[in-house]
Amino acid sequence: MTTLSASRENPPGGNPRAGNTAVPALLRGGRPLAGALLTILVLVAPLLGLNDYWARTVLLVAILSLQVSGLNIVLGHAGELAVGQVFLYAVGAYVTGYLGVSHGITDAGVIVVCAIACAVVVGLITGIPGLRLGGWSLAMLTFFLVLIIPNLVKVLESFTGGANGLAPPVPTLFGTPLGRDALYMLIVAVTAVWFLVARNLILSRHGNAFLVLKQSPVLAGSLGVSVFRLKLLVYVTGAIPACLAGVMFAWLDGFIAPETFTFTMALSILAASIVGGSTSIYGALAGAAIVQLGQQSFSSFQDWQLLIYGAFLLVAGILLADGLTGLVRGRARRIVRRFGVAAPAGRSAAPADAGPADLGALPGARLRTKALCKSFGGNQALREVTVEAEPGQVTALIGPNASGKTTLLNLVCGFYRPTSGTVELGGRELGGQRPYRIARAGIARTFQTPLIPSGMTTKAFVATGRYVSHRVRVPAAVLRLPAFRRGFAADDAEAVRLLGLLGIADVADREVDSLPLGTRRLVEVARALAARPAVFLFDEVGSGLDEGDLAGLERAIRMIRDAGGTVVLVEHNFPLVLGLADRIHVLSQGGLLVSGTPAEIQADPRVLAEYTGSNAAGKTIGSEG
Numbered sequence: 001m002t003t004l005s006a007s008r009e010n011p012p013g014g015n016p017r018a019g020n021t022a023v024p025a026l027l028r029g030g031r032p033l034a035g036a037l038l039t040i041l042v043l044v045a046p047l048l049g050l051n052d053y054w055a056r057t058v059l060l061v062a063i064l065s066l067q068v069s070g071l072n073i074v075l076g077h078a079g080e081l082a083v084g085q086v087f088l089y090a091v092g093a094y095v096t097g098y099l100g101v102s103h104g105i106t107d108a109g110v111i112v113v114c115a116i117a118c119a120v121v122v123g124l125i126t127g128i129p130g131l132r133l134g135g136w137s138l139a140m141l142t143f144f145l146v147l148i149i150p151n152l153v154k155v156l157e158s159f160t161g162g163a164n165g166l167a168p169p170v171p172t173l174f175g176t177p178l179g180r181d182a183l184y185m186l187i188v189a190v191t192a193v194w195f196l197v198a199r200n201l202i203l204s205r206h207g208n209a210f211l212v213l214k215q216s217p218v219l220a221g222s223l224g225v226s227v228f229r230l231k232l233l234v235y236v237t238g239a240i241p242a243c244l245a246g247v248m249f250a251w252l253d254g255f256i257a258p259e260t261f262t263f264t265m266a267l268s269i270l271a272a273s274i275v276g277g278s279t280s281i282y283g284a285l286a287g288a289a290i291v292q293l294g295q296q297s298f299s300s301f302q303d304w305q306l307l308i309y310g311a312f313l314l315v316a317g318i319l320l321a322d323g324l325t326g327l328v329r330g331r332a333r334r335i336v337r338r339f340g341v342a343a344p345a346g347r348s349a350a351p352a353d354a355g356p357a358d359l360g361a362l363p364g365a366r367l368r369t370k371a372l373c374k375s376f377g378g379n380q381a382l383r384e385v386t387v388e389a390e391p392g393q394v395t396a397l398i399g400p401n402a403s404g405k406t407t408l409l410n411l412v413c414g415f416y417r418p419t420s421g422t423v424e425l426g427g428r429e430l431g432g433q434r435p436y437r438i439a440r441a442g443i444a445r446t447f448q449t450p451l452i453p454s455g456m457t458t459k460a461f462v463a464t465g466r467y468v469s470h471r472v473r474v475p476a477a478v479l480r481l482p483a484f485r486r487g488f489a490a491d492d493a494e495a496v497r498l499l500g501l502l503g504i505a506d507v508a509d510r511e512v513d514s515l516p517l518g519t520r521r522l523v524e525v526a527r528a529l530a531a532r533p534a535v536f537l538f539d540e541v542g543s544g545l546d547e548g549d550l551a552g553l554e555r556a557i558r559m560i561r562d563a564g565g566t567v568v569l570v571e572h573n574f575p576l577v578l579g580l581a582d583r584i585h586v587l588s589q590g591g592l593l594v595s596g597t598p599a600e601i602q603a604d605p606r607v608l609a610e611y612t613g614s615n616a617a618g619k620t621i622g623s624e625g
Ligand SMILES: Nc1ncnc2c1ncn2[C@@H]1O[C@H](COP(=O)(O)OP(=O)(O)OP(=O)(O)O)[C@@H](O)[C@H]1O
Pocket: 376, 379, 380, 381, 399, 400, 401, 402, 403, 404, 405, 406, 407, 408, 448
């Protein structure tokens, strides 16, 4: 096995998503030493003679980058459009002003803690309805939040000072008022700490779960992840830096007025996110620097800013899909490929002697559908289907196109609700449960079109199968506690081991979305295996696989069966089905045509007639070529 060497390549605390080259790892935040050196340099810059103008510019970039970082987490990493950073920025600023002016609280530590608490509360209050309603609701709601800032400031005049604004007192640290240099260092330090937190979160299994969510909430649900809770976690996390930015701004300017928090600011945050690269951790800094310097460099910028941002968003959206960092990363990859530093792309053979012992016992359970029906409007996709799949067996579900096979899997997984009928797992009815609960009950699946996120290595994707079953809490990931390190090492080792059992250990460090279709299907099998479920639903997992891949797949399915797992195989590849299945159910036009052993099904003229539409006496399935 290659687990030890793999762990050395990406040690815990390093970059679990590192690609197969050093350069992309650097651009993704995989080199903390470089970040630490840069931070120290910026931190001590005033002592090296940084003048007031540039010191203020650095702080404005830091403040904008915090807001952009919040947007990047929500939009770039998790795919949720939420444009309310300006609202949270205003909350942070007014909390600072209110605590200072009304209560005389100036301690920087206390204010930061209060601002984080407010970010969480506001995030929950606005996020829960926005996310519950689904669709564009969150985008609309957060857009609305930005628009109502002036009205809210007016209504809450006794707290906000209304149109007259608020002038928060100079912040203090341990009772000492902060002078120019000390305030500069504090703002840079808070920004640096936030980026460290963001990096640790993104480069953890939680960050990988965000990417899964971005790719497909269906995939996230099938991994046992509560999509709503994960979206809420992402949204609240993104609220924190925006609120902190407001605190920093209040300290820097010493005056807060409603005119600061405009829709144009929301556009500038979006522009900085796009130009820096919304999927990059440090792209927020690059994007903020470009937008801030652009604003300062052109005296007439204020008059033209809406037009400029509009044109900029249009052009950057078309030309810079992943921002400047994406551009640089792409170039770096090309250079690395050209000079042959990339990991080899060859295929390793699955160990020929691999068996169920390598997998360990699986907790198989009987899956049973009872008179299951599903209608889509007038289209009855499934009619009274009663089938069973036993542990330690491969149960195949075959039938011509549109006969209802995938619909049945979707009903079992909870993606569709049955019109009538029930699904039982181990004698317990699953009816009406959400997909993530069904996944947690022990059902894992692959998809007809593999759902593969971008931006992570194959082994990291396989390890997402363990996200729920082997929990590591967010604080442990952010603080890189031993629980995170142990979890990461175990995830890594198990993912590489499972890929090895399927004969594709060599792709463990490749970017998973760069793999060919056949390999993706095998990777999905490994991901399902990582969850160690009772039931495996494989939806056309053999299609598009070459001979080598098919052999690996067959061996894996036999291993799962022999280890006690319940396998349901939806497949058009008859030789594969006949070779693997213990029992076959044939669906036709949404109904169950016949069930039997492979020999019985092969000999049944009704089955051949169903496939060929002809009178098939004397022929058998699989013999017709
Ligand atoms: N979400 C949906 N909305 C409307 N109709 C649907 C939906 N999902 C499936 N159907 C319909 O249900 C029927 C069965 O489709 P299903 O995908 O289950 O067939 P299948 O046997 O898996 O086909 P294939 O082998 O081509 O994948 C089809 O008529 C299909 O159009």
